Amino acid sequence: MKYKLGDFVRFVDEKLEGFITRIIDEQMIGVTVEDDFEIPVPAAKVTLVHGYKAPGTEIINPGDKSPILxxxxxxxxxxxxxxxxxxxxxxxxxxxxxxxxxxxxxxxxxxxxxxxxxxxxxxxxxxxxxxxxxxxxxxxxxxxxxxxxxxxxxxxxxxxxxxxxxxxxxxxxxxxxxxxxxxxxxxxxxxxLDEPELVIDAEKLKESFFQSAEEKITLTKPAREIDLHVEKLRDDHQLFNSTEILKIQLAHFNKSLDAAIVHQLPDVIFIHGAGNGTLRHELQKILSKHPKVQTFMDAQKEKFGYGATRVVLK
CATH class of the missing domain: 2.60.40.1600 (Smr-associated-like)
Structure with missing residues (x-):
């Protein structure tokens, strides 16, 4: 296989070009074209576009061979x-x-x-x-x-x-x-690569669970509107499946809700989006049993539609 991931190629039989984003086998590759659609194509049906150099293929600072003090x-x-x-x-x-x-x-x-x-x-x-x-x-x-x-x-x-x-x-x-x-x-x-792995001290880890109130990190006062869309929470969200994304969103929700309670906010709005309703359902299940929650409802339908929940705190 003469091609590599990231190579810029042009189709032989069509007016298309794009980047190689998948090596399927020795004969087939996947090429992602301008509209982000990946097309399987025989490797023999594309050709490299000269003049484009894939990032990272260049030699960077080959090194000065002069003596170093x-x-x-x-x-x-x-x-x-x-x-x-x-x-x-x-x-x-x-x-x-x-x-x-x-x-x-x-x-x-x-x-x-x-x-x-x-x-x-x-x-x-x-x-x-x-x-x-x-x-x-x-x-x-x-x-x-x-x-x-x-x-x-x-x-x-x-x-x-x-x-x-x-x-x-x-x-x-x-x-x-x-x-x-x-x-x-x-x-x-x-x-x-040239540092030893961090070894976790079990005793110190245990001690961290029993810190005094003075030692524990205080919760930052949250905004009145908290966006739970995963792309707002993590730069690397594309690496996670739907179950892992839900865990990330719920963890941020619980932390933000605790912070709102600690800072005695009268209410807070969680923007969860409409989607398939899974996140909204999980939030409402938690809120319905929370002792510090007075009530909750859809927030400003004219602004959020059914994509946000307003939580009124006691």
Whole structure:
């Protein structure tokens, strides 16, 4: 397969062009055209559009080979960055980011009913390389990723032990907010590869459940209108299924309701949308049993239709 996810292609027999957003098999690919509709097409029926370079395929800061003073030699800073494609948001690109003064001899393989080599190369100091691409919609069936890294320098600095990173990614790995990634200067999710995993101290975790009232974080006063649409709550909402989205919305609802009660608001409006009515039903089930709720009703139908509920507090 000569094509990669994110490549910009033109149809041979039709006046269409778009981005490759799925590799179906060795002969078939999925191309998302201008109206965001993905079309299955034989790979032989498209051709690359010259002049377009997929984000991440360029070499960034190949690294200065001049000697570095010992005091300035950076020994830490190896990251895996996951960045949405600038043109095809359903595709993400994996970048190995070397923010150290070492050269990295790196390989990436995927494991799913056997191993498949995806990348091998040298990543210079203060540089990065795109090592893998994947379709976000297929997150649940992504293969396990195995990265091996050797450190090298010609300078009088001891290299760290070889690094191995193995991960079967899940939706929760992309649940945090995106941040600006070092070297590549793009927004994405970041994993630090050269730091040990955080080990949770069970005793300290237990103590956190028994904090005194003074130690607990105070609830911020909420707005009078609270939007529960998941796209307002999470940047990564496309990674979750309907059950997970409902949990996120209910958690925000409960937290906001508690805050409204603590701050003694007379009422508060929750915007849940009309949809299939599932979220509205769940909210009303909670409100009907809540001891601090006086009553609830549809809020300003002329403004929200049946998409919001006004809650009057005691």
């Amino acid at each position: 010992a005091a300035e030699f950076k020994t830490k800073g190896v990251y895996l960055g996951v960045v949405p494609d600038a043109k095809a948001n359903s595709v993400v690109h994996f970048h190995l980011i070397n923010d150290t003064s070492f050269q990295l001899l790196a390989t990436l393989a995927t494991e799913k009913q056997g191993f498949k080599g995806e990348y091998a190369g040298i990543i210079g100091p203060n540089s990065s390389a795109k090592v893998y691409s994947a379709q976000l919609a297929d997150l649940q069936i992504w293969p396990k990723v195995v990265i091996n890294i050797l450190y090298y320098t010609g300078q009088n600095v001891e290299a760290p032990a070889p690094l191995t990173f193995t991960e079967k990614f899940k939706a929760k790995d992309f649940s945090g907010s995106k941040k600006n990634l070092p070297i590549i200067n793009q927004q994405g999710w970041q994993l630090r």
